Amino acid sequence: MTIRxxxxxxxxxxxxxxxxxxxxxGKTTLMNAITGGNxxxxxxxxxxxSLLRGKxxxxxxxxxxxxxxxxxxxxxxxxPEEELACRVIEGNHARVRPDAFVLVADATQLERHLxxxxxxxxxxxxxxxxLTMMDILRRMDQSVxxxxxxxxxxxxxxxxxxxxxxxxxxxxxxxxxxxxxxPLGSVLARIPDEPxxxxxxxxxxxQRSQAIRRLSRFSRMTDSHTMRIDRIVLHRYWGFPVFFVxxxxxxxxxxxxxxxxxxxxxxxxxxxxxxxxRVFPESTIARFVGDGVIGGVGAVAVFxxxxxxxxxxxxxxxxxxxxxRGAALVDRPLSYLGLHGRSFVPMLSGFxxxxxxxxxxxxxxxxxxxxxxxxxxxxxxxxxxxxxYALLLAALLPGAAWKAGLSLAGIYVGSLxxxxxxxxxxxxxxFRYRKPSLLAMELPLYRTPRWKPxxxxxxxxxxxxxxxxxxxxxxxxACLWLLSNFGYTPASLAAPAKMEGSFAAQIGQKIEPMLRPxxxxxxxxxxxxxxFAAREVFVSSMAIVFHxxxxxxxxxxxxxxxxxxxxxxxxxxxxIFTPSSIFGLIVFFFFSLQCFSTVAVVRxxxxxxxxxGTQLAFYTGLGYVLAVASVQILRALGVG
Amino acid sequence: xWLCAFVSLCSNHDPKLRSGYxxxxxxxxxxxxxxxxxxxxxxxxxxxxxxxxxxxxxxKRLSDVALNEWRRIExxxxxxxxxxxxxxxxxxxxxxxxxxxxAPLGDPLVIRVRGALLALRRREAAWIFVE
Numbered sequence: 001m002t003i004r005x006x007x008x009x010x011x012x013x014x015x016x017x018x019x020x021x022x023x024x025x026g027k028t029t030l031m032n033a034i035t036g037g038n039x040x041x042x043x044x045x046x047x048x049x050s051l052l053r054g055k056x057x058x059x060x061x062x063x064x065x066x067x068x069x070x071x072x073x074x075x076x077x078x079x080p081e082e083e084l085a086c087r088v089i090e091g092n093h094a095r096v097r098p099d100a101f102v103l104v105a106d107a108t109q110l111e112r113h114l115x116x117x118x119x120x121x122x123x124x125x126x127x128x129x130x131l132t133m134m135d136i137l138r139r140m141d142q143s144v145x146x147x148x149x150x151x152x153x154x155x156x157x158x159x160x161x162x163x164x165x166x167x168x169x170x171x172x173x174x175x176x177x178x179x180x181x182x183p184l185g186s187v188l189a190r191i192p193d194e195p196x197x198x199x200x201x202x203x204x205x206x207q208r209s210q211a212i213r214r215l216s217r218f219s220r221m222t223d224s225h226t227m228r229i230d231r232i233v234l235h236r237y238w239g240f241p242v243f244f245v246x247x248x249x250x251x252x253x254x255x256x257x258x259x260x261x262x263x264x265x266x267x268x269x270x271x272x273x274x275x276x277x278r279v280f281p282e283s284t285i286a287r288f289v290g291d292g293v294i295g296g297v298g299a300v301a302v303f304x305x306x307x308x309x310x311x312x313x314x315x316x317x318x319x320x321x322x323x324x325r326g327a328a329l330v331d332r333p334l335s336y337l338g339l340h341g342r343s344f345v346p347m348l349s350g351f352x353x354x355x356x357x358x359x360x361x362x363x364x365x366x367x368x369x370x371x372x373x374x375x376x377x378x379x380x381x382x383x384x385x386x387x388x389y390a391l392l393l394a395a396l397l398p399g400a401a402w403k404a405g406l407s408l409a410g411i412y413v414g415s416l417x418x419x420x421x422x423x424x425x426x427x428x429x430x431f432r433y434r435k436p437s438l439l440a441m442e443l444p445l446y447r448t449p450r451w452k453p454x455x456x457x458x459x460x461x462x463x464x465x466x467x468x469x470x471x472x473x474x475x476x477x478a479c480l481w482l483l484s485n486f487g488y489t490p491a492s493l494a495a496p497a498k499m500e501g502s503f504a505a506q507i508g509q510k511i512e513p514m515l516r517p518x519x520x521x522x523x524x525x526x527x528x529x530x531x532f533a534a535r536e537v538f539v540s541s542m543a544i545v546f547h548x549x550x551x552x553x554x555x556x557x558x559x560x561x562x563x564x565x566x567x568x569x570x571x572x573x574x575x576i577f578t579p580s581s582i583f584g585l586i587v588f589f590f591f592s593l594q595c596f597s598t599v600a601v602v603r604x605x606x607x608x609x610x611x612x613g614t615q616l617a618f619y620t621g622l623g624y625v626l627a628v629a630s631v632q633i634l635r636a637l638g639v640g
Numbered sequence: 641x642w643l644c645a646f647v648s649l650c651s652n653h654d655p656k657l658r659s660g661y662x663x664x665x666x667x668x669x670x671x672x673x674x675x676x677x678x679x680x681x682x683x684x685x686x687x688x689x690x691x692x693x694x695x696x697x698x699x700k701r702l703s704d705v706a707l708n709e710w711r712r713i714e715x716x717x718x719x720x721x722x723x724x725x726x727x728x729x730x731x732x733x734x735x736x737x738x739x740x741x742x743a744p745l746g747d748p749l750v751i752r753v754r755g756a757l758l759a760l761r762r763r764e765a766a767w768i769f770v771e
Contacts, residue, residue, distance in 0.1 A: 073725070073728050073729060074724075074725070074728035076724065076728065108755050108756075109754060109755040109756045110755070111754045111755070112729070112730050112754045112755065112756055115728075195724075195728045195732060196727060196732045196733070199732050199735075220710070220736065221755065222740075222752065227740065230740070230741055230750070234742075234743055234744070234750065235744070236744050237744070239743065239744035240744050324759075328743055328750070328759040329743055329744065331743075331748055331759070332743070332745045332747045332761075333745075341748070341759070438722045438725050438726075438764060439748055439759055439760060439761045439764060440725060440729055440758055440759070440760060441748075441758065442756055442759075443757040443758065443759055444757075445757070
């Protein structure tokens with residue numbers, strides 16, 4: 001075969017093959033199967049709404065560069081993601097110039113999925129049709145005769161099962177064979193773009209091909225399996241109980257199942273940090289590496305189990321087909337708030353971490369609803385707030401674990417309510433409530449999940465998260481370490497400064513007048529500033545500013561609580577941590593957007609600083625005002 | 641559904657009759673009664689007029705039809721962009737569709753079209769008129 005030189009990124013010599021098709025056709029799973037999971041997101045994965053790029057596995061012959069395009073319903077009235085896909089297909093994208101196309105079509109919905117083939121065939125590039133979901137077709141006692149279909153369409157048709165890998169080598173071979181052949185899709189190219197006549201043309205084509213027995217029955221066929229499950233899942237009374245059970249199990253898994261891993265990672269990193277500091281004693285660099293860098297990596301890594309479990313369960317739910325049902329179930333209440341059924345997944349992810357949540361918001365078609373969803377995501381009580389709440393609640397309600405637990409549950413429910421309220425108000429006041437955009441959400445047929453593709457997908461999403469979110473968190477925490485360990489005086493630059501003389505302390509002391517109304521002093525201010533790296537850093541920096549030395553985690557927490565109990569404002573005997581000031585801190589953490597990574601991700605997703613900046617200022621300002629207000633009101637009421 | 645309309649005395653060849661002109665009941669002033677729908681004429685005693693019996697095809701909004709009944713799409717009528725999207729999704733006139741489920745709050749509806757299951761809100765389903 002001839003090798004074409006394309007002008008694409010660093011002159012790759014591989015053929016560039018684009019996977020195109022409608023949403024839910026199984027493109028990303030096929031991508032996984034062809035590349036063996038070896039692909040990079042050219043952008044972050046939401047629920048496949050970006051370009052994925054990878055190389056085909058070596059056992060499939062000469063490497064192909066595979067690009068997975070966002071799912072497209074229509075080339076006529078596209079959403080931003082569809083527009084991107086159409087631009088690539090038409091060859092108008094600056095960096096991805098396709099040499100051949102693989103149209104991924106769901107065999108159970110041939111008419112709908114072939115409609116788009118016309119647009120692809122018109123580009124005059126080689127085209128191969130990959131038929132997926134053949135197993136479901138068999139389950140429905142139907143079949144498609146592939147040879148007849150290929151003859152009628154005028155392009156090669158290969159049945160594949162991307163989940164087991166069946167047919168994938170044949171597909172890649174066919175792509176190789178046909179990549180240099182003159183384009184064959186002349187029959188398909190005659191399919192008009194306009195939907196009514198396009199559907200008619202395709203039906204005629206299928207009729208003539210005789211590839212499907214009893215075509216009239218084909219479009220009426222039902223999957224009894226799916227109907228049976230939907231009868232319960234979408235049941236008038238059972239629908240919501242099932243939904244809540246699924247949600248509660250999801251949360252339970254994220255928080256409890258992840259806990260042992262979180263503890264192990266936490267212990268591992270503090271051990272590694274200690275080791276570096278002990279092996280190279282009295283060296284600033286060792287302390288920087290041990291506390292700043294390794295501590296920073298650890299701050300990211302402790303989220304990893306939760307994020308992985310979240311991604312795993314989300315992929316599992318998505319793959320089985322339930323996620324779309326869940327989104328449909330909550331569409332009614334969400335659309336009342338000016339959101340969309342598809343806001344459900346971002347909001348749910350927001351309880352683990354705002355970053356994947358903001359990225360998942362890409363799946364929302366209408367810009368107004370996407371912006372509104374992104375707007376409320378920081379209010380969702382993310383898992384980075386959990387250690388902070390745990391510390392503050394333990395200080396507020398000493399010795400009553402069940403009260404603290406109950407309050408924590410209240411904070412979670414409260415965050416959902418406040419977010420709903422915010423969305424409802426914002427959609428009416430700021431966005432001027434309009435009728436919601438079209439729901440028109442496809443509910444995939446239920447399938448038994450396959451572990452391998454799910455694990456692969458989880459890994460791809462999780463490692464991508466680590467790369468994207470990890471770097472900013474690590475950078476910020478390293479900077480904060482430098483700030484809190486170096487001071488202004490030249491002498492202290494050589495030897496690590498005492499906390500009081502550090503830049504961080506100086507900044508803290510500068511803003512102390514602002515902190516006084518909240519009932520706290522500069523030391524808490526340092527904690528609050530450092531929490532912008534990641535909220536849970538608050539706990540460790542509080543331990544630093546209050547000089548807590550503990551060997552293992554448990555005593556550190558207990559020691560910190562003890563220190564907090566006895567801490568007083570400098571030069572007085574007035575305690576800092578009174579019920580009112582602790583409550584004020586909880587209120588502050590509840591509202592404020594203390595997460596630079598989230599701000600950065602929002603900026604990138606909306607492509608402007610406007611929303612990100614407004615969000616940062618609004619929520620942090622709101623948190624401050626409400627914290628001050630609640631402290632002052634509580635004091636006025638005599639709570640102390 | 642059977643509907644009885646009064647038609648002015650006229651012959652079979654009267655163009656007014658073919659176009660379905662209904663004289664005496666302004667509510668039934670249908671401009672295009674489908675020719676196939678005309679079942680017959682009845683001569684009523686002591687009435688100097690023909691009574692035209694037509695079988696009307698009741699056109700309903702998809703949001704009003706019962707669950708699990710196959711219906712043929714007659715037309716779409718709603719915001720242009722949204723209707724174009726519905727066409728793209730496969731809701732083209734002449735196509736047979738069925739509402740299979742209604743979500744717990746009665747909204748959205750789950751509709752089967754061309755082998756796919758799609759969730760549509762009630763207000764969106766109301767743009768689809770079915771026979």
